[in-house]
Structures are given as structure tokens and as C-alpha cells.
Amino acid sequence: MGPLLTNTLWRCYATKLTGPQKTLMARGLPKKEPIIGVQDIIVVASGKGGVGKSTVAANFACSMAKLGKRVGLLDGDIFGPTIPLLMNVHGEPVVNDRNLMIPPQNYNVKCLSMGMLIPVESSVIWRGPLVMSAIQRLLKGADWGLLDVLVIDTPPGTGDVHLSLSQHAPITGVILVTTPHTAAVQVTLKGARMYEKLNVPIFGVVENMRYTICENCNQRLEFFKDSDINSLPRKLISLPLDSQIAECNESGVPVVIKYPDSKYSNLFNQLAEDITKILSEKSCKQNKDNNSSQ
Template identity: 75%
Template sequence: MLGSHINFSLRSYATKLNHHQKLLMARSLPKKETLFGVKDIIVVASGKGGVGKSTIAANFACTLARLGKRVGLLDGDIFGPSIPLLMNIQSEPLLNDKNLMIPPENYNVKCLSMGMLTPLDGSIIWRGPLVMSAIQRLLKGTDWGLLDILVIDTPPGTGDVHLSLNQHVPVTGVILVSTPHTASIQVTIRGAKMYEKMNVPIFGVVENMRYSICENCKSRIEFFKKDVSMESLPLKLISIPLDAHIADCSEAGVPMVVKYPNSEYANQFKRLAKEICSLIEKK
């Protein structure tokens, strides 16, 4: 009986503490503000690094642009920006008469990244508050013009960038990126739980590098065991193949969907872009 009473008291205390923490956080949270001229914001996220999330974000943004959408691409990875390389943009953004940054454009996509504001061989060593301040500056200190969709490529994990984004702007939805193996799936589940707690809609999961297409016989080559379950993840949107040309395209700064628009890779991105546009229209 004594043990049950102690457990009940601990649960009661934990409930009160959790409620108190939520009240404190609510007082300190900034007010969400829409970005002028931007209709929808889509976050591309992954719990684990190395799953190809930035490549997915760049090709997704380019595919939306090729479908006639007005698109922006923000690199939210402050410490390891890769969008400048993937989109072949190394120039610094200009400033307009209101001291707002004008994002450089390539492949009909407006791009902005911390990598455009720092030397290539430089490193950023910041604590959380500076990272959150930088994200706010990149978001709200930029003249994005009129955009249908702003795609935000986020760093791996569930840290400051994700929290800052959700605190400052209304996020339309999240695309999670994972490879179909247990280590990646487990971490992706944690990322999904984070966005669920923040009440951000999850569009679904992009399963990356699941298979490849043989150039000779055109058969499908699977890289992962078929018994790896993704049932605990949100809805799977598409499976993206691993293509031999991805590395060359990335290093040259020409997204696959631009250089090889009729490939299996590009066709899957067309499916993804159309599906996301359909989900946005239904919201």
C-alpha cells in the first residue's frame, strides 16, 4: 500500500511539474508570424544524419519549380550547410533598401544559407541562442518575394533549429527522410514524435536509397532487407532510388532532376511534389 501511495504521489508531482513547465515555456515563446509573401512552409527533416536529406530537399525544391511553383530553399543547417554546393550558389546575398537579404537564385529556386555568409574553410562555433537568432535572421531578415512554397532543409536531430522554426513561423507540414534500416528508422520515429508534440502536421516519410535500377537489364536491385518494418513511422510517401549519377550531380551543383529529368529518380520526385501539393490544397 505504501509503495502504491508513493507511486501515485510521484505521478501527481510529475504531472504538476510538466504543466508548470508548459506554462513557463508558453510565456517565453515568441509570437508566430507569417513570412510576407510566402504561402506555405515545408520542413524537410531527419532524425539521423547521412540519409540524404539535403539532396532530397534540393531536388524536391527544383521539382516544385519545374511544376510551375514559385519556390524558395532555406538551408537551416547552421553548422554544416550544403545547399550552396548542391545548388551551385557561392555568392553572398545582396541587401535591398530595407536591409533585407535578397536570396540568390538558381534553377528558378531562391536559395539562402549560412554557407553563403561565411568562408568555405570557416567554422561556426555557437551556442543555442546564437543559432536560434541566426535562424530568425535567415527567415525574417530576407526578402523572399512571392513564394508558393518555402522548403527548409533542417539539420539532423531534434535540437534548437527545429524548435526555433516552429516558434517563429507557422509550418505547413514536415517531410521526414529515412533510409530503410533499423538505426535510421528508430531515430526518425523520435523526430516524428517531436513534431507531433509541437502540433506540426507530418506529411509522411520519404524512404531514400531503398533500391537501384540496373542500367543494363533495368531490373530493381534492393539494398536493404525486406523484413525491416517501417510500420511505426507515418505514411510512406515514396521510395527514392540510389542512382550512380547522384554524387557527380551533387558535386557539380546540378540536381539530378534538372540534369536527368526523365530518370526514375526524377519521376519519383514528380510523384512526391504532386502529392505534397495535393495535401497542401486539402489542408
């Protein structure tokens, strides 16, 4: 049995082990090592696909940069990378003399994606070990410089990418993204349970495509009057389904950049401010704990 499978099985059954067994199994887990120069790592995730994770990740990263933060954005979706399109970053990254990729920058955000390393029309047909190796290369094989926040856009599901990230990188917290319909909420809840089992903090939920604003009467039209969204962790913001956001995605200019004064940009800016407050409180608590232990 290979080490990757051993670690995965350990994560699945750790809650059933106690005492010496748990201590012995833990020795086989990879050691979490910080990424040089990166202060906080925020994962944008959802068990469900098609709920707008990449849109949230791109706009959230840009809103954090507008707050004056040094921001990086890593596309963790190996099979279906979309960050190059959403952030208008293309071409293979330059490699420095230490064999580290230098992430290209746009909108004051450093970006890196598998989509920059393969032709647009090509597909990646890999098994788990190769996917996990690629994630490690993107994560730690890059010269990110000094970053306040590294945002990681993750693929659907609760598989290899999520396990690899949680095992190898000190994730500060997770932003979950879901649409309000029952199927999405139920699968997103599974994603939340996974991160809870991995002892990764969950900041909250972004509810996407909940409503739209009528262009004629300017009234808010709800798509989902009944929803199980309250079964998830606390809601951070609720986003609409809107042609303006879709237009920005297609053009490679995030809505917070193209329409900085729009109500949609204000929602993403609110999200960035809320997360910044959480990070600040975490930092203050760490400093307090460090001082008390000295």
C-alpha cells in the first residue's frame, strides 16, 4: 500500500482510533509546512460543482487587493482550470534561477494555474497521485514573494486536491460557496464536514445565485423561497444571478474591477472586509498567546 493511500485511509478512520494507535498512525502523515512568504491561506470550496467558486475566488482576491493586501490566487482545479479566463492571465510562467515559477500578475493579484501550463484545448487525464503532485508543484514550486493572503480556488468534491492541501499546507480557513437549492446545499454540507474532520476552520458560506434584480422594475426576484441554507455554517453574503457578472467573467475583468461602484462589487468588498477582520482577530489572539507563553 502506497503512502498516499495510507494517509487517505488514516484520515477516513482516524475518529475510530484512540490512544497509542492514533499516535502511531499520525507519524505517517506529511508535515504541514508554511509557504515561504505567505501569511494566510484561504481556500474557496464546495462539494458541488457549478456553484460559482471560481467567480467568488477571483472577485474576493481582487477585493482583498483593493484593501491594500498582497494577494495571490492559485487555481487548484487541475482538470477544469478557469482562473486564466476570469483573471485574463495567459502564457506559461517564467522560471527563476531556483527553478521556481514566477506567477504572472493582473489586477494586483499574482495568479497561477494548470491552465497556464497546458494548451487551452488540451485535457489533463491523470490519476490521483499525479494530481496531488501537480498541486504541490503549483503551491510550493512557485516564488510567491511576500503575500498577506493566498486564495486557493478548489475543484468540486472532497477528494485528492482537498486532502493534499489540508495535509501539506497550513490553511487559515475556508469559504464555502453554494447555491440555495437542496442538492447543492446537501453536497456543500458534506464538504463542510470534511474540513471539520481535518480541523480546518470554516469562515462561513457565500450563497450564490439566490435572486436576480429585474431590469425593468428593479425589484428583487427570489429563485429559492425555501432553502436548507441554514444547515450550513453562518452566511457571509448572498449574491445574485446577474448578466453583469457573467459578462465580466467572459471578458476576463472581474466585476469588482470593471464595475467598482456596483452593488455586486460592494458585496464582494464586504466579504473581503469581513474576512480581513477575522484574520486580524486571529493574529491578535496568536500574538496574545505567544506573549502569555513567554
